[in-house]
Amino acid sequence: MASMVSGKKVKLVLLEVLQLAGLSVPVLVVMERFASLISQLKSDEQPPGDQSTAYWLIVAASIAYVATVTLLVWLPAKCLLYRRSGPFCERTTWRPVTLAYVILSTLPCFAFLIASSQVQVHFNKLYDTFCELPASLILLSLIAVDIVERIRPCRLTGSDDLLMDACFLCPMVTPLEQVSTVTGQLDAPGDRSWAGDGPGANGWAAAHSLATGRQSSAAASEACWEGPLGRLCAADLRAELVVQAFLFWLDSAEMLRVVALPPVYLSGWVFPIYIVSYLSSLRVVAAPHSPCLSAMGVWLQDLPYLILRVSLTGTFGLITPVLYLVKNLLVTLAFIYFNYITKLKIFNTGHMF
Numbered sequence: 001m002a003s004m005v006s007g008k009k010v011k012l013v014l015l016e017v018l019q020l021a022g023l024s025v026p027v028l029v030v031m032e033r034f035a036s037l038i039s040q041l042k043s044d045e046q047p048p049g050d051q052s053t054a055y056w057l058i059v060a061a062s063i064a065y066v067a068t069v070t071l072l073v074w075l076p077a078k079c080l081l082y083r084r085s086g087p088f089c090e091r092t093t094w095r096p097v098t099l100a101y102v103i104l105s106t107l108p109c110f111a112f113l114i115a116s117s118q119v120q121v122h123f124n125k126l127y128d129t130f131c132e133l134p135a136s137l138i139l140l141s142l143i144a145v146d147i148v149e150r151i152r153p154c155r156l157t158g159s160d161d162l163l164m165d166a167c168f169l170c171p172m173v174t175p176l177e178q179v180s181t182v183t184g185q186l187d188a189p190g191d192r193s194w195a196g197d198g199p200g201a202n203g204w205a206a207a208h209s210l211a212t213g214r215q216s217s218a219a220a221s222e223a224c225w226e227g228p229l230g231r232l233c234a235a236d237l238r239a240e241l242v243v244q245a246f247l248f249w250l251d252s253a254e255m256l257r258v259v260a261l262p263p264v265y266l267s268g269w270v271f272p273i274y275i276v277s278y279l280s281s282l283r284v285v286a287a288p289h290s291p292c293l294s295a296m297g298v299w300l301q302d303l304p305y306l307i308l309r310v311s312l313t314g315t316f317g318l319i320t321p322v323l324y325l326v327k328n329l330l331v332t333l334a335f336i337y338f339n340y341i342t343k344l345k346i347f348n349t350g351h352m353f
Contacts, residue, residue, distance in 0.1 A: 011156055015148045016078070019097065022141035023074060023105050024066045030109045030134045031062035034116050041123045069104045093290040101145050106281050109138050110274045117270045131260030139253055143245050146284050150241045244288075251305060251324060252280050258312065258320050269312065276304045294335070302331045 035058035042054060077100055113130055120126055258264060259273045280301040286293040306328035309320050341347070 007157070015152060019101070019145055019148050020070070020074070022144045023101055024070065026109050026134070026138045026141045027066055027105055028062055029137055030112050030130070032059055033128065033130060033134055034112045035059050035062075037116055037119065037128050040127050041119065041125060065108070073100065073104060093287050093292065094285055095149050095287055098145055098149060099285045101142075102278075102281050102285065106138060106142065106278060109134070110278050114270055114274050117265055121266055126262060126266065129260045129262060129265045131257070135256040135260065136253075139249050139256065142281060142284060143249055146248065147242055147245045150245060150288060151238060154238050154241075156238075248284070251301060251327070252277055254320065254324050255280075255305060255308070261316075261319060263316055264312070264319070269315070272308060276308055279304065298332055298335045302328045302335075306332055 035055045038058065039052070039055040077096065081096060113134065116128065116130055120128075255273060255277055259270055259277075264270065264273070283293065283296045283300055286296055306325070309325045309328065312320060313325070
């Protein structure tokens with residue numbers, strides 16, 4: 001029991017330190033690069049003493065900002081989250097930690113990226129496009145916070161049985177028939193609906209498939225593990241959560257790569273690109289199994305990115321891959337078609353195609 005408690009404490013400390021680093025490191029790095037940029041731009045106009053003063057003022061302001069938001073916002077929010085009662089105790093479809101992170105860290109980072117572009121446009125000199133380290137660090141911190149929130153309910157050691165149980169308890173879309181009462185669905189054992197011939201057959205079949213789904217998947221895994229190539233069948237849902245967290249941000253990573261190109265970076269396109277990229281990051285506030293995550297992905301990312309990519313292609317040429325343009329187009333069209341167009345009266349013919 002003592003080892004289990006100590007293991008939980010180690011896991012808690014590890015995840016909290018990782019989230020705190022994701023909150024503070026991007027802001028410190030971006031503002032330090034901004035301070036270096038200001039010192040370089042003013043090196044030809046001011047003495048070295050004034051140049052060094054401007055650099056250290058910006059660095060000190062970044063440290064003060066990180067310390068202030070950590071002590072006055074981050075830590076109190078964490079205390080409220082770990083209480084057994086409070087406004088966040090029953091959260092199921094959204095994540096307050098990621099919302100605080102997007103507001104306190106991602107927003108100021110994007111603001112200083114825009115400021116760095118406008119400062120260089122004002123001085124008509126290009127020193128730093130903030131293309132690699134700052135942008136990658138911002139996305140990597142978002143991914144780290146997302147992974148921590150995804151993997152927090154899981155054990156870091158042992159098998160993933162508990163995670164499998166949680167996945168099977170998640171809401172699923174099943175073709176159940178509508179019944180008026182509970183007894184209408186759960187008939188007597190002698191009724192033919194339990195054998196698959198009555199109106200409650202679909203309900204019982206869905207419940208039975210949920211109960212036996214894990215057993216069948218376990219049996220299939222054991223069968224795949226046999227033989228000399230059994231190691232190739234190894235799978236763990238905790239590792240898949242990490243993969244999903246990275247795939248979640250591929251489109252945003254490509255958009256931030258485009259804005260770092262000098263023709264785009266020194267133009268007015270940095271404003272819509274960074275604003276839309278920030279709005280896209282708000283998707284992480286929704287839980288992975290939230291019913292509104294799909295709609296947020298379309299209205300906050302795919303549709304705005306589609307408009308941006310078409311506009312950028314018309315202005316600068318093919319600076320963004322056609323693959324991402326087609327992806328945004330197909331996802332938007334599929335979402336609108338299956339959620340809105342197919343519900344029109346002309347499509348309710350009662351026939352299956």
